[in-house]
Each structure stands twice: as C-alpha cells, then as structure tokens.
Amino acid sequence: QVSLVETGGASVVTGASLTLSCLVSGYSGDSAVGWFRQAPGAGREFVAAIRWISNSPFYGQSKTRGRCTIARDNTKNTVYLHLYRLRPEDTAVYYCASGNSDTVSEVRDYDHWGQGTQVTVSS
16 A cells, blocks of 8 residues: 655745655555645646656646756655745645556546645745
C-alpha cells in the first residue's frame, strides 16, 4: 500500500522561499510522484512531477513554472518541491501523489494522494 505524507507548508510573506517534502512509502518501479496545488474554490493544478528511477522532472504550465524545482532523494523516500519568490496567488493546499501512468500532469494519472499541506503567502 502506497502512502504519502506532505510537510513543510507555512505562512510566509511575498518573495519568500519554501521547501515542501513528500515522504512516500510502498512505491514500486519507476512510478512518478507529482505535486499539485488547490486554491480555495478551484480545481487541483499540476505543478511538477518526477520519477524515482529515471529522475526526469516535469513541470506544468502553472504560474509556478520558473519559480519551482522538484527533486527526489531515494535514500530518504522523499520528493521535494522547492518554491521561490512566492506570491499571494501561490496560496493553496499543496498535495503530492503517486502513480504509474505514462503521463504525469493530470489528476487521473495518480492513484494515491497525501493529505495536503497549506501554503499561505501574504503581501
């Protein structure tokens, strides 16, 4: 059984940086771990994803593109999402998810989800 736990969410001011962590257990093969975010009243938006073996990063077309990087540490079973130059519009619950689909940018590509971590950016 795959389980995911996100940590690192916080309340920060505009321009700050933040690193979110996703601890994954039970994954197999070259599965992907993706990060999504969901603002109040909106759907889940793809941010980035990475695969455990091939280590290929994928970035979405969200407004975080160019202001985030994704990385994984196989020794710690953890995937990180580094966020830079945060803006109030980045305020959302950030989720990580695990899946074995050939594609990685859609909610349907993932079978298992964490509980989310809140990021709040004030001006």
